[in-house]
Amino acid sequence: MRKVKECLALLLVVFLVLQGAPISAASSSEITIYLDGSQLKTDVAPYLKPKDNVTMVPLRVISEGIGASAKWNQAAKTVNIQGLYTSISLTNGKTTGIVDGKTVNLTTSVEIIKGRVMVPLRFVSEHLGLQVTWNQSAKTIKLTTTNLWPADPEIPSVPGEPSSEIRGAWISTINGDWPKSGSAKNIAKQKQDFIKELDSLESMGINSVYVQLRGASDAIYPSAVVPWNKVLTGTQGLDPEYDPVAFMVEEVHKRGMEFHAWFNPFRANTTTNTSTLAANHVIKQHPEWIVTAKNQMYINPGIPEARQHIVDAIMEVVNNYDIDGVHLDDYFYPSNTTFNDGAAYKQYNAGKFKNIEDWRRNNINLFVQSLGQSIKQSKPSIEYGISPFGVWRNIAKDATGSNTKAGVTAYDDMYADVRTWIKEGWVDYVAPQIYWSMSFTAARYDVLVDWWANEVKGTNVDLIIGHSPYKLGTAEVGWQTSEEIISQLKYNEQYEDIIGSIFFSSQYLTKNPLGLVQALTSYYTK
Numbered sequence: 282m283r284k285v286k287e288c289l290a291l292l293l294v295v296f297l298v299l300q301g302a303p304i305s306a307a308s309s310s311e312i313t314i315y316l317d318g319s320q321l322k323t324d325v326a327p328y329l330k331p332k333d334n335v336t337m338v339p340l341r342v343i344s345e346g347i348g349a350s351a352k353w354n355q356a357a358k359t360v361n362i363q364g365l366y367t368s369i370s371l372t373n374g375k376t377t378g379i380v381d382g383k384t385v386n387l388t389t390s391v392e393i394i395k396g397r398v399m400v401p402l403r404f405v406s407e408h409l410g411l412q413v414t415w416n417q418s419a420k421t422i423k424l425t426t427t428n429l430w431p432a433d434p435e436i437p438s439v440p441g442e443p444s445s446e447i448r449g450a451w452i453s454t455i456n457g458d459w460p461k462s463g464s465a466k467n468i469a470k471q472k473q474d475f476i477k478e479l480d481s482l483e484s485m486g487i488n489s490v491y492v493q494l495r496g497a498s499d500a501i502y503p504s505a506v507v508p509w510n511k512v513l514t515g516t517q518g519l520d521p522e523y524d525p526v527a528f529m530v531e532e533v534h535k536r537g538m539e540f541h542a543w544f545n546p547f548r549a550n551t552t553t554n555t556s557t558l559a560a561n562h563v564i565k566q567h568p569e570w571i572v573t574a575k576n577q578m579y580i581n582p583g584i585p586e587a588r589q590h591i592v593d594a595i596m597e598v599v600n601n602y603d604i605d606g607v608h609l610d611d612y613f614y615p616s617n618t619t620f621n622d623g624a625a626y627k628q629y630n631a632g633k634f635k636n637i638e639d640w641r642r643n644n645i646n647l648f649v650q651s652l653g654q655s656i657k658q659s660k661p662s663i664e665y666g667i668s669p670f671g672v673w674r675n676i677a678k679d680a681t682g683s684n685t686k687a688g689v690t691a692y693d694d695m696y697a698d699v700r701t702w703i704k705e706g707w708v709d710y711v712a713p714q715i716y717w718s719m720s721f722t723a724a725r726y727d728v729l730v731d732w733w734a735n736e737v738k739g740t741n742v743d744l745i746i747g748h749s750p751y752k753l754g755t756a757e758v759g760w761q762t763s764e765e766i767i768s769q770l771k772y773n774e775q776y777e778d779i780i781g782s783i784f785f786s787s788q789y790l791t792k793n794p795l796g797l798v799q800a801l802t803s804y805y806t807k
Contacts (some may be wrong), residue, residue, distance in 0.1 A: 335389040340398040393662035447781025449489040455496045465515040481791045486805030489539040502526040506594040508559035518559025541606035550578040582644040583625035606664035616694035641696040666710035683732040685724040716749035718759020734776040753794035763797040
């Protein structure tokens with residue numbers, strides 16, 4: 282998403298191009314834009330495609346601004362726009378559209394940029410009759426829809442439109458969200474359980490799922506790079522005889538929801554026991570890439586070939602499935618342990634960094650940037666985001682850090698330089714895991730939300746907050762009522778840069794701890 286201040290500058294270019302006026306007529310800071318007398322506001326900036334001389338605007342401008350009925354079909358990647366006398370159908374990637382049942386050629390069709398549906402303004406406005414007036418002396422752009430629509434038109438909601446607030450749930454394949462216990466080798470039960478979980482999530486207002494496809498250098502999809510995850514059959518590498526991801530993507534899109542593919546990048550195995558690993562597992566194929574720490578095994582981020590191996594595995598999903606996003610969690614370097622990567626530091630640093638800590642952060646930076654470039658080159662419309670640990674740095678360690686006293690931090694312990702990712706625009710969003718209550722003095726929720734909101738302010742990177750319903754009912758301070766989650770959601774409302782929330786994890790929503798389902802449903806339907 283782009284911010285309102287960018288909208289003014291780009292909308293000037295948009296409408297002056299439409300009117301043939303010189304772009305130098307006025308500076309963007311002086312322009313005011315009105316729609317039927319009311320100032321136009323949009324939370325994502327239109328953009329001009331100079332090569333085609335086509336201006337793209339968010340679908341919301343058409344549905345809410347102009348008043349046409351606009352419905353987005355996520356599965357078909359098609360927008361259907363219905364005016365009073367005209368119907369328009371545009372499909373992402375197609376060079377033709379359909380107007381009143383007739384096929385017409387397009388210079389540019391509908392696009393999905395940073396999770397938002399963008400439509401060609403000139404094409405749509407010409408068929409719907411939008412009038413545009415540029416006033417040089419007043420430096421205003423007036424958009425007029427008078428008499429184009431009946432009085433007080435009903436503007437329907439757009440179920441599943443990507444422009445809606447993110448209301449997400451992580452679905453873990455490691456902690457029992459899915460597949461459920463007792464479903465190994467049982468395709469029918471696995472499918473039934475996923476549908477049931479999805480229906481429950483949808484009923485309480487969830488519109489996006491972040492499904493863990495890679496938990497420990499494995500996959501729940503057919504891969505030429507990594508073995509099948511054992512959770513599907515009980516044996517790693519054994520074909521479950523169906524494609525779970527193809528099934529899940531279809532079911533999610535049927536409901537107008539978004540499917541984000543969640544990857545744990547560097548964890549190789551959750552134990553040190555390698556006897557049950559498949560022959561094509563990375564530990565067996567490249568033991569020289571592996572570091573053991575905290576009774577788990579990790580791919581060494583300092584080895585360039587190892588990083589590329591992970592990118593290759595993720596890109597299989599990007600290229601083979603109709604996913605809405607790629608999502609990484611916070612497993613980069615393990616915290617509070619010794620990580621024996623001295624030999625790799627000596628081999629690959631080549632004197633560039635004076636200490637191993639900065640070298641490690643650079644390894645993660647290279648990975649984050651490389652993966653993002655690969656995703657955008659293949660499918661620019663796919664959202665790319667990361668969910669880091671909730672505390673970047675404590676103020677005691679860095680004056681620009683948060684006023685917290687966390688035992689570990691993303692920057693110092695996991696070597697996740699999130700600030701650089703944001704400043705460089707390598708990701709579309711960050712979703713920090715702010716898993717503490719408003720009452721937890723060492724790392725208060727509100728203090729951290731304030732810090733992260735300030736961190737993304739003025740950038741093109743969005744902020745999604747990660748919440749912890751799994752703590753409800755525990756002894757930790759603040760989690761004795763489900764109203765803690767609702768209070769957190771209400772607190773987020775003050776920040777326009779916060780585009781939604783993700784809850785860890787789905788089973789801790791559907792199990793309804795402390796009446797959370799009723800509270801959440803009430804909040805989302807208010």
